[in-house]
Each structure stands twice: as C-alpha cells, then as structure tokens.
Amino acid sequence: MIKVVSLFKKRDGLSTAEFRDYYENNHSRLFADHLKVPGVHRYTRRYLEPIPDSITGAVRHSGFDVIMEVWCDEQWYTDYFVNQPSAEFRELVAEDEEKLFDRTQMFTYVVKEYDTDLSAL
Structure with a gap:
C-alpha cells in the first residue's frame, strides 16, 4: 500500500469556513471518478x-x-501520479485550485512510515 500526502495553503481572502466548505463540497468532488476505482483504499x-x-x-x-491523504495500491499510484490523468482533467483541476489554494504552496509526497512498538518503550 502507498500513502500519498499533500500539504496545501488556502488562498488569501478565503475564510477558514469558506475554504473548508468549498474543498468538501466542490473541489474534492472533482476527483470522484478517479477515487471510486479499484486501487484506492482511503481519501481524507x-x-x-x-x-x-x-x-x-x-x-x-x-x-x-x-493535509490531503490518499492510500492506494501501486498500480493506481502509477496510473494517477506517474502517468497522470488527461490534460483536460489536469487543466480543470488547476482552474479550480486557483479558487481555493495558494498554488505556490502545494506540496505532495509519498510517505514512508515507520511504526514504533510502544510496548518496547
């Protein structure tokens, strides 16, 4: 399983409530067709x-x-993050991001996790 994490800053001029409302009710829904496929396990x-x-x-x-997180399998990661969706979809997303984010402050990472055995502490 692969975990992808993105850190985003809201666009100046948006209140916290406006930002969260738009993200939840508009922006995140743009990805529905990409997230409702086999290979995506969680999106937060x-x-x-x-x-x-x-x-x-x-x-x-x-x-x-x-912080946006997606847990996915390797094939979905490759299809979406390496090969990437169509240019038309990427353009649609970029236009919507302008309404929501400071696009100079958007960072995406693959997470390598190391768990601590708390019983050994």
Missing part, C-alpha cells in the same frame, strides 16, 4: 488548527491549512 482531508505552545502559549502557524 485533515484540516489543521494550531494549538498554543505548552510553555510560551504562543500560537504559531506552519502556513498549511490542510
């Missing part, structure tokens, strides 16, 4: 809310507003 958006530092109380923000 994790909205980030900074918490105060436990010592200073200062609230610092990384600049990112959401």
